[in-house]
Each structure stands twice: as structure tokens, then as C-alpha cells.
Amino acid sequence: MNLVLVTDDGPVRTITLNAPERLNALDLDLLAELKEAIADTAATSTVGAVVVTGAGRAFCAGADLTGMFGDLTRPTEEIRDHLKGVYASFLGLRDLAAPTIAAVQGPAIGAGLNIALACDVIIEGPRARFGPTFAAIGLHPGGGCSWMLVERIGRSRAMAALLEGALIDADRAHDIGLADSRADDPLTEANRIAALCAGRSELSRTIKRSVDNATRAGFTDSIDVEALAQAESTGSETFRRRLAEFAART
Structure with a gap:
């Protein structure tokens, strides 16, 4: 059985963590498949948007601790290097050119929360739970x-959440902006948004680049990046059509 499923519906790709019997808990085999799925997505130019979700009632219950850390008698530096390799299995989501949307229908705990956070947009269901719970098990946050x-x-x-090792319910997550929106069926809503993004594929990618730049750059640089991207977008068929429609009404 594949531990990660990759399905395409036109330009919308869905990546599904597929170990529902253990609430999609992450082991090294699942992470290897996830890393491969992300790499393939990065290399596939026809993907216009990506939905990330979990099979069954959980998004991801976090790491399978028994196998994740390996030999704990190794020097700290070796464990650190091993963990950075683990993180790289899912943090490639942040680098995808296409917009990414997490559909969180149930618990997203520890490293599972990290996978959701690595996406551009988080859609939660009423049973979603978000758990930066590392401290509750005596572990520093990672990933x-x-x-x-x-x-x-x-x-x-x-x-506050990390010090407490809190479990944040859907209401609180929405209130504090941890989840961007709520839906009874978060996967259906994520697919709706993904289809919208994929239908404007090049525009969606440039918006993502501009927003990412805005988090790193100053205001003046952000204006320069936006001005070039907006100027380029005036050549799009959609904009030219809307401009003609507007001109015809005036």
C-alpha cells in the first residue's frame, strides 16, 4: 500500500497521507514517499495548485516516535543532522511554485501540524485540532x-502555545488565524480554491512569489516587484477581455 497517494484532477494535484489506521503518523517510509511526491510535483509544470490532506479521520497525528529519532546514544550533532533530513521531507512544500492548500479535517499534531503550516492556505473542518504539543512530551519544537x-x-x-504544548481546537484556530477558513467539508473547499488558483495558474504563481517576497523585503522593493508583475499581467487574455468589457460600458 502506498503511504502517500498522488492524484491529479486536471491541473489540481492532491497529495494524501495514507496511513489512516495510525492516524497518518509519520515514519521514515511515509516521509520518503512524501519527499518524492513533493519533488515530482515541483518538476511537473502542469500542476497549477496542490491540495494536501490526510486519509481517514486525522490529518496527521505527528511522528511515530519509536522510529523517528533513531539511536539516541549518538552524538547530538548526528541526531541534529538526521532531524534536518527528516524536516526536508516535508518542508519542500514551502518551495513549490504552485499554491498549496492544506485540508485539515481532524488532528494535525506535532510534525503533522508542521506539514499544514508549510502550506500557503489552511482550511479546517469542525473536528480539526492543531497541536504544537512538543513541550508536553519533553521535546523541543522542530521541523x-x-x-x-x-x-x-x-x-x-x-x-504561549509552544510553552504550554497546547492543543488548539477549530474555533480557537480560526480566531487567531492559525486556520484561514472553516468548512464542514474542508477537502471539498480546498479543491474549490485549488481549482480557482489553477485556472489562473501563472497569475497565482506570481501572486505567491510577490507575497513571499513581501515577507522578506522592504516596502520599496515589494512595490518594485509588484509593479513588474502587474505590468506583465496586463498582457493576459483575461485582463484584456475585462478591459474591453469595461470600455464597452463607458
């Missing part, structure tokens, strides 16, 4: 959680 959580909900809220 980019500290940075991505601060990016999403701000320093003070991220600090």
Missing part, C-alpha cells in the same frame, strides 16, 4: 514549527 507558527499567529501567541 520549522517555531518560525512558521510565529509567521502565522505572531510571537506572543506562538510562544
Whole structure:
């Protein structure tokens, strides 16, 4: 059985964590398949948007701790290097040119939360739970959680959640901006948004690049990037048609 399923519906690709009997908990085999799926997506130019989800009732219950860390008697530096390789299995989601949307229908815990955070947009269902729970098991956060959580909900809220090792329910997640929107069926909603993005594939990619640039650059540089991208987009068939329609009404 494949531990990660990759399906295409036209230009929309869905990547599904597929170990529902263990709530999609991550082991090294699943992560290897996920890394391969992300690499293939990066190399496939026809993918216009990506939906990431989990099979069954959980998005991802986190790491299978028994096999994830390996030999704990190794020097700390060796464990660190091993963990950075683990992180690379899913953080490639952040580098995809196409927009990525996480459909979180159930628990997203620990490293599972990181996979959701690595996506551009998070759609939650009513049974979603988000767990930066590392401290609750005596473990420092990893996999980019500290940075991505601060990016999403701000320093003070991220600090409070990580120090507590909190489990954040769907209502709270929506209130603090951890989830971008809610839907009774988050996968259907994620697919709707993905289809919209994929239908404007080049525009969606340039918007993603501009937003990513805005998080790193100053205002003046962001204006320069936007001005060039907007100028290029005036040549699109959609814009020219809308411009003609507008001109005909005036």
C-alpha cells in the first residue's frame, strides 16, 4: 500500500497521507514517499495548485516516535543532522511554485501540524485540532514549527502555545488565524480554491512569489516587484477581455 497517494484532477494535484489506521503518523517510509511526491510535483509544470490532506479521520497525528529519532546514544550533532533530513521531507512544500492548500479535517499534531503550516492556505473542518504539543512530551519544537507558527499567529501567541504544548481546537484556530477558513467539508473547499488558483495558474504563481517576497523585503522593493508583475499581467487574455468589457460600458 502506498503511504502517500498522488492524484491529479486536471491541473489540481492532491497529495494524501495514507496511513489512516495510525492516524497518518509519520515514519521514515511515509516521509520518503512524501519527499518524492513533493519533488515530482515541483518538476511537473502542469500542476497549477496542490491540495494536501490526510486519509481517514486525522490529518496527521505527528511522528511515530519509536522510529523517528533513531539511536539516541549518538552524538547530538548526528541526531541534529538526521532531524534536518527528516524536516526536508516535508518542508519542500514551502518551495513549490504552485499554491498549496492544506485540508485539515481532524488532528494535525506535532510534525503533522508542521506539514499544514508549510502550506500557503489552511482550511479546517469542525473536528480539526492543531497541536504544537512538543513541550508536553519533553521535546523541543522542530521541523520549522517555531518560525512558521510565529509567521502565522505572531510571537506572543506562538510562544504561549509552544510553552504550554497546547492543543488548539477549530474555533480557537480560526480566531487567531492559525486556520484561514472553516468548512464542514474542508477537502471539498480546498479543491474549490485549488481549482480557482489553477485556472489562473501563472497569475497565482506570481501572486505567491510577490507575497513571499513581501515577507522578506522592504516596502520599496515589494512595490518594485509588484509593479513588474502587474505590468506583465496586463498582457493576459483575461485582463484584456475585462478591459474591453469595461470600455464597452463607458
